[in-house]
Each structure stands twice: as structure tokens, then as C-alpha cells.
Amino acid sequence: MTEIVLTTFDWVPEAPRGYVRDLRVRCALEEAKLPYSGKTTPFRARSEEHLACQPFAQVPWITNGATSIFESGAILLYLGGLSATLMPIEPAKRINVIEWLFAALNSVEMPSVPWSLFKFTNDETDTPGRRALDGFLNARLERMENVLKHREWLAESFSIADIAMSDVMRLVDRFDGVAEFPAIRAYVERATARPSFAKAYADQVAHFAARD
Ligand SMILES: N[C@@H](CCC(=O)N[C@@H](CS)C(=O)NCC(=O)O)C(=O)O
Numbered sequence: 686m687t688e689i690v691l692t693t694f695d696w697v698p699e700a701p702r703g704y705v706r707d708l709r710v711r712c713a714l715e716e717a718k719l720p721y722s723g724k725t726t727p728f729r730a731r732s733e734e735h736l737a738c739q740p741f742a743q744v745p746w747i748t749n750g751a752t753s754i755f756e757s758g759a760i761l762l763y764l765g766g767l768s769a770t771l772m773p774i775e776p777a778k779r780i781n782v783i784e785w786l787f788a789a790l791n792s793v794e795m796p797s798v799p800w801s802l803f804k805f806t807n808d809e810t811d812t813p814g815r816r817a818l819d820g821f822l823n824a825r826l827e828r829m830e831n832v833l834k835h836r837e838w839l840a841e842s843f844s845i846a847d848i849a850m851s852d853v854m855r856l857v858d859r860f861d862g863v864a865e866f867p868a869i870r871a872y873v874e875r876a877t878a879r880p881s882f883a884k885a886y887a888d889q890v891a892h893f894a895a896r897d
Pocket residue numbers: 704705706707742743744745755756757758
């Protein structure tokens with residue numbers, strides 16, 4: 686039996702703590718009660734070894750024996766295959782989770798990340814590009830609000846799709862971007878109230894703080 690090893694940075698500045706994407710992986714591992722250990726890679730010096738595991742010199746990645754996986758979505762999908770708690774086994778139910786996982790990481794995260802970068806840098810410049818980005822994100826949030834008005838979780842039960850989608854929404858919420866969307870706010874609250882999230886969040890914050 687091999688052990689899952691999750692690699693994240695050894696340290697990051699204050700601002701991204703609690704939002705580094707290893708959190709998604711920690712949530713899934715905690716939710717499924719899969720044993721794992723942690724490893725670190727230097728934040729300041731990105732090595733060839735790092736690039737061999739994550740070609741953009743980012744985090745997270747996991748290994749399980751000889752298998753090494755980067756991209757939080759691919760890791761969630763892999764872990765979903767290891768535990769029916771994270772993704773159902775029946776093909777029709779499974780594809781429902783997968784489509785929502787892609788929706789989170791493509792349809793919603795595509796505008797949410799650049800939007801959040803403007804917020805992180807306190808850039809409130811009013812330009813046509815910025816207005817287009819705000820409109821792009823808002824259109825996605827309006828659609829998600831309508832979806833979430835009528836369901837607790839994206840698929841039949843809590844899944845890797847909710848880990849991804851709620852994490853994407855959580856970053857927008859950090860900058861008050863979901864204030865107008867009560868169903869999205871309630872969804873983020875439900876997801877972050879889970880013990881798996883509380884443990885994952887506390888572990889990530891403690892990990893980075895220990896290296897200050
Ligand atoms: N699409 C990648 C994005 C990974 C990503 O953006 N990681 C951030 C931490 S949350 C990172 O490593 N940032 C440092 C950098 O880009 O140099 C995934 O989902 O795994």
C-alpha cells in the first residue's frame with residue numbers, strides 16, 4: 686500500500702494563506718479520510734525538480750507511489766476515483782460530478798482569477814477591459830445563483846465538484862463579490878462549515894505560519 690504525499694510551498698506571504706490550492710486537495714483527503722503526508726518545495730527558489738513535478742512551477746501536486754499528479758482539478762478527479770465519498774461510482778452520476786468540476790475550474794474560475802488579481806492589487810481602474818471582466822464574472826455568478834437556489838450541492842451529494850466550486854467562490858467572496866448572490870453565499874457557508882474544510886484550512890494556515 687503506497688502513501689499519498691501532498692506537496693505545497695514551504696512558505697507563502699500572508700495574503701494567499703488559506704487560499705493556496707493545496708487546500709482543495711487537503712479538503713478531499715480529509716473528507717474521504719485518506720491517509721497522507723505533506724512535503725514542501727521552496728517558494729522562493731523554483732528548482733528543476735519542482736518543474737519536473739509541476740511544469741508551471743506552481744503547487745499543489747501529489748504522488749501516490751510512482752504516480753505523480755499536478756493541477757488541483759486532476760488531483761481531485763484522481764482522489765474521487767479512490768473514494769465514493771468524493772465521487773459516485775455509477776457512470777451517470779460520476780459524469781454529473783465531472784461536468785460540474787470542469788464548470789468550476791473553467792467556466793467560473795476563468796473570470797474569477799483575473800478579477801481577484803485586480804482586487805488583490807487594489808486596482809480599481811475603470812477601463813473597458815475591466816468592465817468586460819466584471820460583466821463576464823457577474824454573468825457566471827448570476828447563472829450559478831439560479832442553480833444553487835434549487836440544490837444543496839452541485840450533484841446528488843457533496844463531491845469533488847463542490848470542493849472546487851466552493852473554493853472558487855470563496856475567493857470571490859473574500860472580496861465581497863458574491864454579496865448580491867444569497868444562494869452562492871449560503872453555498873460557500875455550507876461548504877466551509879464542513880469539518881473537512883475546517884481541518885484543511887487550519888492545517889494550511891498553521892503550516893505556512895510555522896515557517897515565518
Ligand atoms: N491550475 C493550477 C493553478 C495552481 C496555482 O495557481 N497555484 C498557485 C498557488 S494557489 C501557485 O503555485 N502560485 C505561485 C506561482 O504561480 O508562481 C491548479 O489548479 O493546480
